[in-house]
Amino acid sequence: MATYLTPGVYIEELSTGSNSIEMVGSEVAAFLGVAPAANKHLNEAFACNNWQQFVREFTAEDSESTDLARSVYAFFCNGGSRCYVVNVGKGGSVVGDARKRTGLYCLEPIDEIAIVAAPGYTDKTTQEALKTFCENRQDVVAILDAARDAEKNIDALKQVGSEEASDAGAKPADAPAVKGLLPSGSDRGFTALYFPWVVAADPLNPLQKVATPPSGFMAGIYAKTDVHKAPANQVLNGALGLTYMLTHQEQGELNRLGVNCIRSFPTSGIRVWGARTLSSRSEWRYVNVRRLFNSVEESLAKGTLWTVFEPNERILWNSVVRNVSAFLTRLWRSGALKGATPEQAFFVKCDEETNPQEVIDAGQLIIEIGIAPVKPAEFIIFRIGQWAGATPVEPQSAA
Structure with a gap:
């Protein structure tokens, strides 16, 4: 405490105990593959903030385009603003090596x-x-491409592959045909699959049209879409066509299995027409629900770091409830949570019941949180019947 000797007015700054929790960003993507200049920034996570930067760092004179280059271009064309690029080099593996810190590592x-x-x-x-x-990370979603040759046998996309389509890191075009082409699902909804591939102009040779993996287009759409909204019913910028034109019935069968289809509509263009994950559990069926939970969980983890080593008693519990409730209330007001009131949208519990003495003695602070995420209107149903019209009522004369 300060000592005051001279008469006068003094001002002291006090902590109000308010520690605001902010929503973390969810727009940064990472792409792995072979760059046009296969030896540049090899197995280095290099940040790119625009397409021109990618061209400077990952291409050389007369270098040929690759799926990685075309997808990074599609990412920036569809709303992406920042991504990391990992060039695994020719013959390199996306899976990578933990000790050498290559690929995904x-x-x-x-x-x-x-x-x-x-x-x-x-x-x-x-x-x-x-x-x-x-x-493992629990704060990232993976966008998967359907096999390039799936269009030759749509039924193969309805079966989970039971054998390798190719050696680790091999390109799908070089892979032998297998019985099942549907990837195994993630029960907690961390993966989403898109089909078919997109026909677009090659960014390094604009006069040439090439089949491009849909993941780059979708990563851009994910990046520009709020996490609580489904990244669907949006136009794929730069798409000139599709490698396969799906029928209504074919999409119905694939959608049930979690395959998100890209469709071409005569009046509204080429659009992504699905928003599901590959989870078999209904609570993680939609991409936006998974992304919302990822963002909320990471925001809470970062926004409550101040609680570590604080005295584990009622004052701390009340502060945590107040700060988390304020964060979730803002989330509810933005439309990310359903319910007419905050009480219907979420709950936060941190008291003697969640933190009995044995929990406190173990050095733990337990907070229970429940949120009600909004889910997309996937099926719009109008129930229409014939109506005979209103029958006029004849006025009755007085007796």
Whole structure:
């Protein structure tokens, strides 16, 4: 405490005990693959903030385009603003090596990543590695591409692959046909699959049209869409066509299995027409629900760091409830949570019941939180019947 000797007015700044929790960003993506200049920034997570920067860092004179380059271009065309690029080099593996810090392991120290994709890699080993990476981190979703040759046999997309489509890291175009082309699901909804591939102009050779993995387009749409909204019913900027034109019935069968379809409509263009994850559990069925929980969980973790080593008693409990409730109230007001009132949208509990003496003695503080996420209106149903019209009422004369 300060000592005052001279008469006068003194001002002291006091902590109000308010520690605001802010929503973390969810727009940064990471792409892994082979760059046009295959030896540049090899197995280094390099941040790119625009397409021109990618061209400077990952291309050389007369270098040929790759799925990675085309997907990064599609990302920026569709609303993306920042991404990390990992060039695994020719013959390199997306899965990588933990000790050498290659492939996916390059991304482990980078906290801001919320989306990850390996454009064009549809082998089982790579897609399983992407799923495991996201499930371990719990703050990233993986966008998967359907196999390039799935259009030759749509029924193969309805069966989970039981064998390798190719060796780890091999490109799908080189892979032998397998019976099942549907990736195994993530029960907690950390993966989403898109079909078919998109026909677009090659960014390094604009006069040439090429089949492009959909993951780059979708990563851009994810990046520009609020986490609580479904990244669907949006136009794919730069798309000139599709490698396969789905029928209404075909999409119905694929949608049930969690395959998000991209459709071409005569009057509204080429749009993504699905918003599901590959989870079999209804609570994690939609991409926006998974992304919302990722953002909320990370925001809470970062916004409550101040509680570590604080005295574990009622004053701390009340402060946590107040700060978390204020954060969730703002989230509810933004439309991310359903309910007419905050009480219907969420609850926060931190008291003697959640923190009995044995929990306190173990050095733990337990807060129970429940939130009610909004879910997309996937099926719009108008119930219409014939109506005979209003029958006029004849006025009755007085008797």
